Amino acid sequence: MKVMVIGAGKLGYKLAESMVLEDIDVTVIDINQKKLDYVNEHLDVLTVMANGLDIGILKELGISSYDMLVATTDSDETNTLICSLTKKLGCKTTIARIRNPEYMQQLDFIKHEMGIDYIINPDLATAQAIERYLLKNYNFYSGEFASGKVEMIDFNIEDMKEFVGKKLMDLDYFKGMLVTAISRNGEIIIPNGSTELLPNDTIFVIGKTTDINRLNDRITEKDIIKKDIERVMILGGSNIGYYLAQKLVKANISVTLVEKDKERCQELTQTLNDVLIIHGDGTDVHLLDEEGISSMDAFVGVTGFDEENLLMALVAKQSGVPRAVAKISRQNYSRIIDRLGIDAALNPIYITASEILKVIRGGKIVSVSLLLGGDAEVTEIIVGKDSPIVGKSLEELNLPNGIIVGVVVHDEEVIIPNGKTRIYADDRVIVFCLSENLPTLKMFFGSQKGGFLNELWNRTKGIR
Amino acid sequence: MNYGIVLRVLGSILKLEAVLMMPSLCIASYTDQADKIPFLITIILTAALGFFLSFINRKCDRHIGIKEGLVIVSLCWVLASIFGALPLYLSKSTPTYIDAFFEIVSGFTTTGATIIPNVEVLPMGILFWRSFTHWIGGMGILVFTLILLPALGIGGYQIYKFETTGPVAGKIAPKMKDTAKILYGLYLGITILQVILLRVGGMTLFESLVYTFGTVGTGGFATKNASVGAYNSTYIHLVIATFMMLSGVSFSLYYSLVRRKFKEFFGDEELKLYFFILAGAVVAIGINLFFTSYNSLGLAFRDSYFQVSSIMTTTGYTTADFDKWPTFSKAILLLLMVIGGCAGSTAGGMKVIRILVTLKMIKREVLKIFHPRAMSPVRVNTKPLQNETVAGIFSFTSLYLMIFALSTIIVSLQGIDFESAISSVAATLSNIGPGFGFVGPTTTFSSFSPVLKLYLSFLMLIGRLELFTVFALLAPKNWRKEV
Numbered sequence: 001m002k003v004m005v006i007g008a009g010k011l012g013y014k015l016a017e018s019m020v021l022e023d024i025d026v027t028v029i030d031i032n033q034k035k036l037d038y039v040n041e042h043l044d045v046l047t048v049m050a051n052g053l054d055i056g057i058l059k060e061l062g063i064s065s066y067d068m069l070v071a072t073t074d075s076d077e078t079n080t081l082i083c084s085l086t087k088k089l090g091c092k093t094t095i096a097r098i099r100n101p102e103y104m105q106q107l108d109f110i111k112h113e114m115g116i117d118y119i120i121n122p123d124l125a126t127a128q129a130i131e132r133y134l135l136k137n138y139n140f141y142s143g144e145f146a147s148g149k150v151e152m153i154d155f156n157i158e159d160m161k162e163f164v165g166k167k168l169m170d171l172d173y174f175k176g177m178l179v180t181a182i183s184r185n186g187e188i189i190i191p192n193g194s195t196e197l198l199p200n201d202t203i204f205v206i207g208k209t210t211d212i213n214r215l216n217d218r219i220t221e222k223d224i225i226k227k228d229i230e231r232v233m234i235l236g237g238s239n240i241g242y243y244l245a246q247k248l249v250k251a252n253i254s255v256t257l258v259e260k261d262k263e264r265c266q267e268l269t270q271t272l273n274d275v276l277i278i279h280g281d282g283t284d285v286h287l288l289d290e291e292g293i294s295s296m297d298a299f300v301g302v303t304g305f306d307e308e309n310l311l312m313a314l315v316a317k318q319s320g321v322p323r324a325v326a327k328i329s330r331q332n333y334s335r336i337i338d339r340l341g342i343d344a345a346l347n348p349i350y351i352t353a354s355e356i357l358k359v360i361r362g363g364k365i366v367s368v369s370l371l372l373g374g375d376a377e378v379t380e381i382i383v384g385k386d387s388p389i390v391g392k393s394l395e396e397l398n399l400p401n402g403i404i405v406g407v408v409v410h411d412e413e414v415i416i417p418n419g420k421t422r423i424y425a426d427d428r429v430i431v432f433c434l435s436e437n438l439p440t441l442k443m444f445f446g447s448q449k450g451g452f453l454n455e456l457w458n459r460t461k462g463i464r
Numbered sequence: 465m466n467y468g469i470v471l472r473v474l475g476s477i478l479k480l481e482a483v484l485m486m487p488s489l490c491i492a493s494y495t496d497q498a499d500k501i502p503f504l505i506t507i508i509l510t511a512a513l514g515f516f517l518s519f520i521n522r523k524c525d526r527h528i529g530i531k532e533g534l535v536i537v538s539l540c541w542v543l544a545s546i547f548g549a550l551p552l553y554l555s556k557s558t559p560t561y562i563d564a565f566f567e568i569v570s571g572f573t574t575t576g577a578t579i580i581p582n583v584e585v586l587p588m589g590i591l592f593w594r595s596f597t598h599w600i601g602g603m604g605i606l607v608f609t610l611i612l613l614p615a616l617g618i619g620g621y622q623i624y625k626f627e628t629t630g631p632v633a634g635k636i637a638p639k640m641k642d643t644a645k646i647l648y649g650l651y652l653g654i655t656i657l658q659v660i661l662l663r664v665g666g667m668t669l670f671e672s673l674v675y676t677f678g679t680v681g682t683g684g685f686a687t688k689n690a691s692v693g694a695y696n697s698t699y700i701h702l703v704i705a706t707f708m709m710l711s712g713v714s715f716s717l718y719y720s721l722v723r724r725k726f727k728e729f730f731g732d733e734e735l736k737l738y739f740f741i742l743a744g745a746v747v748a749i750g751i752n753l754f755f756t757s758y759n760s761l762g763l764a765f766r767d768s769y770f771q772v773s774s775i776m777t778t779t780g781y782t783t784a785d786f787d788k789w790p791t792f793s794k795a796i797l798l799l800l801m802v803i804g805g806c807a808g809s810t811a812g813g814m815k816v817i818r819i820l821v822t823l824k825m826i827k828r829e830v831l832k833i834f835h836p837r838a839m840s841p842v843r844v845n846t847k848p849l850q851n852e853t854v855a856g857i858f859s860f861t862s863l864y865l866m867i868f869a870l871s872t873i874i875v876s877l878q879g880i881d882f883e884s885a886i887s888s889v890a891a892t893l894s895n896i897g898p899g900f901g902f903v904g905p906t907t908t909f910s911s912f913s914p915v916l917k918l919y920l921s922f923l924m925l926i927g928r929l930e931l932f933t934v935f936a937l938l939a940p941k942n943w944r945k946e947v
Binding site: 002025026027033040041044045046047049060 | 530621635636637638639640642725847850
């Protein structure tokens with residue numbers, strides 16, 4: 001498969017990185033040679049310095065032989081134009097990143113008229129993720145699979161004495177569920193029954209929604225406050241803030257939005273009706289106090305600066321806000337965030353990359369979530385008839401350590417598998433996988449052409 | 465530094481080298497000469513160490529950064545030469561091990577400088593192995609390994625960057641592995657074509673293989689003492705001369721030819737300058753020869769064409785004793801020695817692209833005298849070059865000249881005349897083979913002292929790896945464990 005990524009920014013880089021792990025041929029185009037040099041040093045992709053709108057260059061690169069193009073430049077208009085042009089030049093699928101809320105109303109029209117296959121709005125996707133988190137009444141960030149029948153949550157056990165120092169097999173909390181991974185000091189551990197939990201471990205649990213709900217209730221019982229979200233403060237009137245405010249108001253939540261820029265505030269007042277918009281510096285603690293930060297049920301930091309979001313979320317946490325969420329776009333911080341004590345850090349880049357990966361992997365993949373700073377992911381796959389794993393038990397498959405089959409949904413029935421569980425065609429399988437094992441995952445669950453020669457030439461077997 | 469992966473890749477190289485010696489072993493067994501047992505011993509030794517290194521490091525971290533790439537590339541060439549020299553020494557083809565080492569470094573670096581006065585008595589297995597090292601070394605031992613090593617990912621690029629010739633290492637396919645496959649595919653194609661053409665010209669299969677390896681690798685080892693001059697056939701001379709010329713062209717450029725991007729191929733500025741220099745030199749030397757020693761204009765041009773191709777692409781085959789040519793011709797040849805072929809080819813030397821950029825910089829400086837405020841980036845193929853690239857080219861050129869001068873002084877300790885000293889440095893640093901006078905086409909490097917032989921081997925290595933790879937390795941900063 002060949003994919004062209006236009007724009008080597010944060011999203012472009014992350015996408016290219018994820019695709020390289022899947023053995024996809026990636027070409028990255030950007031007009032900034034410095035950025036391309038960086039990509040070239042770190043990823044096994046082809047880089048071309050050019051303007052993505054230059055048809056001559058696109059033709060020269062053989063755009064018609066590409067299976068997909070993702071336009072991630074800064075400008076919505078450029079992205080739209082690139083996708084439209086390349087589609088006409090014969091690229092099979094095109095994906096454009098469009099962020100401006102004003103275009104959101106006419107997306108279908110744009111898609112249809114310009115011939116774009118998918119439009120991805122990272123800000124909207126992030127706002128949706130935050131909304132889901134806030135309305136879910138969970139204390140943790142979670143993901144849904146198998147149309148809601150299966151869920152995965154991750155939470156920090158801090159120093160809860162129910163968990164710390166215990167071995168997994170001794171804990172009755174996780175009956176009927178599977179602990180797929182533990183993140184300890186930024187490192188991922190694939191646990192087994194005798195793995196001992198330490199303070200501040202973040203654990204990833206997957207299971208039936210009902211079981212997960214029960215687990216959630218049992219843990220949150222221990223916490224002092226447990227009530228529905230009624231008041232939310234949003235820091236930053238960016239697009240994410242705008243979408244989020246809009247959504248929360250619809251859910252009858254009272255929203256206070258703090259924004260520094262006066263003109264932006266005025267713009268927001270035009271479209272956001274029932275939101276209290278405050279013009280002021282969100283890093284000013286006095287201002288936040290006056291606006292009653294301590295009485296808020298949740299605090300969301302979505303300014304353009306990761307540091308500001310992170311620090312103000314911590315300030316809110318300290319003022320007694322039960323839930324503090326921060327938007328973090330930079331990948332490099334992901335290793336320390338677990339230890340900082342905010343409730344959720346959402347990365348628009350991962351959210352967007354997950355969406356695009358879903359499109360890339362095609363029909364049989366239902367959903368993809370990137371976890372742990374992109375070091376691992378959870379994928380929901382519908383098992384194809386010609387997949388090499390059909391009819392085999394998990395024991396026989398001999399999967400590498402980094403691949404864990406979390407749940408098998410067979411005929412609408414949710415099964416937490418053990419070694420004897422067999423996988424049949426058309427089952428939904430939810431797999432936790434470290435990114436280094438992705439090619440192997442593809443080998444097991446895909447319906448790749450086999451054959452000794454093919455193996456020898458591509459050496460797929462060698463990647464373990 | 466990640467020593468695990470370095471040792472593991474080196475292990476793979478040794479395993480590969482053992483496999484690459486198999487054809488020579490087959491020839492040795494078939495002809496049943498003195499080199500049969502030496503090849504067997506070497507293959508067993510090399511493979512054993514290779515498996516050992518890979519085995520103890522099988523669980524290493526896969527990351528290859530700049531530093532690891534650097535160390536892998538430099539050590540790989542040394543290690544491959546150390547083991548590659550064993551059959552020569554064990555079969556008593558060379559009197560000492562240092563001689564054998566010199567000979568095989570000369571092979572891998574595609575120099576073709578020999579210390580064996582009479583190659584015609586060598587066993588066939590050894591002759592084949594010597595020339596085969598040209599073929600492997602031409603495109604790069606490691607680039608070959610890249611095809612075979614699974615999942616090195618970005619590490620592959622770090623290795624490719626240091627091993628390939630020229631100032632900028634460009635990929636031609638998104639995956640490093642595919643790039644390596646394409647390059648070797650083209651290389652193999654040209655090789656097969658030449659073998660067929662030489663067979664048609666009446667060479668035996670063995671000879672046509674040996675000469676083809678020497679030609680496309682731009683090496684220069686032959687089966688005859690008189691090199692290509694031993695064949696009194698204009699057809700063979702022309703075929704070899706033409707393929708030498710073709711091997712001095714960037715292989716990535718051939719890829720655009722394969723993809724029918726003719727404009728990209730023929731419009732390439734480096735290629736144009738390469739052919740311009742080549743044609744100019746052929747004409748100048750041809751006319752010079754005609755008016756001094758040759759009676760026939762045709763013969764003068766035939767020998768001029770062959771010698772110019774051979775020297776400019778740094779191959780080193782000879783059809784005439786150019787040491788006896790007039791000084792005008794010899795001066796041109798010396799200049800060609802320093803220039804070398806195109807970047808991304810198997811040729812050595814400073815590379816035409818660097819000359820091109822330097823010329824353009826001079827042109828720009830002249831322009832700046834008249835228009836002090838003119839903004840004019842140096843462009844190659846209409847694309848402006850990065851300032852870093854230009855600076856890199858300049859430091860390369862200066863370092864090259866400095867090493868050249870310094871080495872001439874060191875080599876002159878041998879007590880040879882000035883012309884011989886200069887040309888022996890040029891012949892090794894630019895990976896050519898024969899020089900003038902003491903190291904001329906009819907003589908060998910055998911009378912150098914062992915220390916100087918080692919020094920010249922070093923020159924060949926840094927010449928092939930384009931100076932900075934080896935120099936960066938020598939900087940002690942590299943060896944500190946942290947960072």
